[in-house]
Structure formats: structure tokens, C-alpha cells
Amino acid sequence: MDTKRQIRKKGSMRIDIISCVPQLLESPLNYSIVKRAKDKGIVSIFIHDLRDYASGKHKKTDDYSYGGNAGMVMMVEPVYKIIKKLTRQRKYDEIIYMSPDGELFDQPMANKMSLMRNIIILCGHYKGIDQRIRDHLITKEISIGNYVLSGGEIAAAAVTDTIVRLLPGALSDETSALSDSFQNSLLSPPIYTRPADFKGWKVPEILLCGDHDKIAQWLDAQAIDRTKRLRPELLDDK
Numbered sequence: 001m002d003t004k005r006q007i008r009k010k011g012s013m014r015i016d017i018i019s020c021v022p023q024l025l026e027s028p029l030n031y032s033i034v035k036r037a038k039d040k041g042i043v044s045i046f047i048h049d050l051r052d053y054a055s056g057k058h059k060k061t062d063d064y065s066y067g068g069n070a071g072m073v074m075m076v077e078p079v080y081k082i083i084k085k086l087t088r089q090r091k092y093d094e095i096i097y098m099s100p101d102g103e104l105f106d107q108p109m110a111n112k113m114s115l116m117r118n119i120i121i122l123c124g125h126y127k128g129i130d131q132r133i134r135d136h137l138i139t140k141e142i143s144i145g146n147y148v149l150s151g152g153e154i155a156a157a158a159v160t161d162t163i164v165r166l167l168p169g170a171l172s173d174e175t176s177a178l179s180d181s182f183q184n185s186l187l188s189p190p191i192y193t194r195p196a197d198f199k200g201w202k203v204p205e206i207l208l209c210g211d212h213d214k215i216a217q218w219l220d221a222q223a224i225d226r227t228k229r230l231r232p233e234l235l236d237d238k
């Protein structure tokens with residue numbers, strides 16, 4: 001198994017997420033592993049409502065696009081204000097915009113990001129964001145796949161969850177992040193729990209034999225076989 005992944009040594013990570021629909025981020029980032037990591041002080045996640053940085057009594061964060069293309073566009077000023085406020089307070093490793101145009105997110109990218117100290121993630125909405133934000137404020141654009149979501153929040157939650165589970169201490173058994181699918185370019189082997197026999201559906205005999213070396217060999221072979229069958233392209237660069 002490839003254990004070359006660099007592991008964060010010390011210090012907690014800070015993730016600032018900017019959104020005009022912050023409610024969309026609430027449950028993915030407030031339960032389970034991410035919640036536990038926050039409670040343990042491994043990561044701090046701050047969600048900023050872009051509306052709080054909008055001017056005027058209507059707190060507008062979007063406007064019609066120049067040139068008349070259909071759809072509203074996120075305005076520069078509120079985004080500028082929040083990003084400047086944050087960057088005045090601390091240095092950020094990346095200021096990320098979630099976008100289907102961005103670099104495809106994958107496990108190596110997540111591993112790299114898990115070593116960072118502070119990142120900002122901007123979630124787009126409506127038709128997109130004013131290009132000047134991308135030109136002058138954003139340092140990296142990330143896509144979670146070749147499809148278009150209604151906004152960047154679900155993508156930001158996916159990226160945040162993937163990074164947080166890699167932070168030391170986030171998972172109760174640290175090796176379990178190393179044995180995740182993709183961590184060594186292989187899918188995970190099949191896993192089972194009790195009962196050993198459910199209505200005649202049996203757990204493979206070898207998993208019950210108690211010989212840990214034999215079981216480890218079997219699991220490795222299963223991972224390779226599964227990857228060959230289901231995602232052969234993952235083996236291409238091996």
C-alpha cells in the first residue's frame with residue numbers, strides 16, 4: 001500500500017466559506033466526522049453570508065449581466081469586501097472559487113490541500129460571478145465533476161469534507177484514511193460486518209480465519225481485482 005501521502009504535522013486548519021445561501025452548508029458541515037473534527041479543534045470552519053457584505057437596503061449580491069446574456073451575475077463588491085476583510089486578518093494559502101470550469105478535484109489534490117493552514121472557498125450562484133473576481137481575487141478554481149450544480153455550496157461541502165477527514169485526529173483510526181478508495185489509486189476492498197451468514201448470504205470464509213497476514217493479502221488482491229473490473233483507468237499510471 002502506498003503510504004507516501006504527506007500528513008499534516010501540527011496546527012489546526014481554518015476554512016472560510018463564502019456563500020449567498022449559507023443554509024445549504026449547514027448540515028454537511030455540522031454532523032459526523034466534520035463536526036467531531038471541529039469539536040476537537042482540528043479544523044475551524046467559518047461560513048460567511050455574502051449578504052452581510054452587500055450594500056443598499058435590498059442587500060443585493062447579484063445583478064444583470066452586461067451584454068444581456070440570460071441569468072444573474074454575482075457582483076464584485078460584496079465578494080471584494082469579505083475577501084479583503086479576511087486577507088487583512090491572516091495569510092491564505094489559496095482563495096478558491098468552486099466552478100465547473102475549474103481543475104478537477106481528486107484525492108491527490110485533497111491530500112495537498114490538507115497540508116494548508118488557511119483557505120477561503122467562494123461558492124458561486126446564479127449564472128456565475130463577475131469575471132473580475134476571478135481575475136483579481138481568486139487563486140484557484142476547483143470543479144468536483146463535469147456537470148453543473150445550481151451553486152458551489154454542495155461542491156464546497158464535498159471538498160471540505162474530503163479535506164477534513166484527512167487531518168490527523170479527524171478519524172478515530174488514522175490508518176482508515178490511508179485505506180480509503182483512491183488513496184493508493186485503488187478502490188477499497190469489500191467490507192462486511194456481523195452476522196457472518198444473513199439468510200444464506202455468507203461473509204467470505206477467509207475473513208473469519210483469524211490469520212491477519214492472510215486476510216491482508218486477500219484484501220489487497222480484492223482491491224486490485226475490483227479496480228481492474230470497475231475503474232481500470234486508475235491502474236493506467238501504475
Ligand code: ADE
Nearest residue numbers: 098099100143144149155
Ligand atoms: N458549481 C456548479 N457546478 C460545479 C461543479 N461541478 N464543481 C464545482 N462547483 C460548481
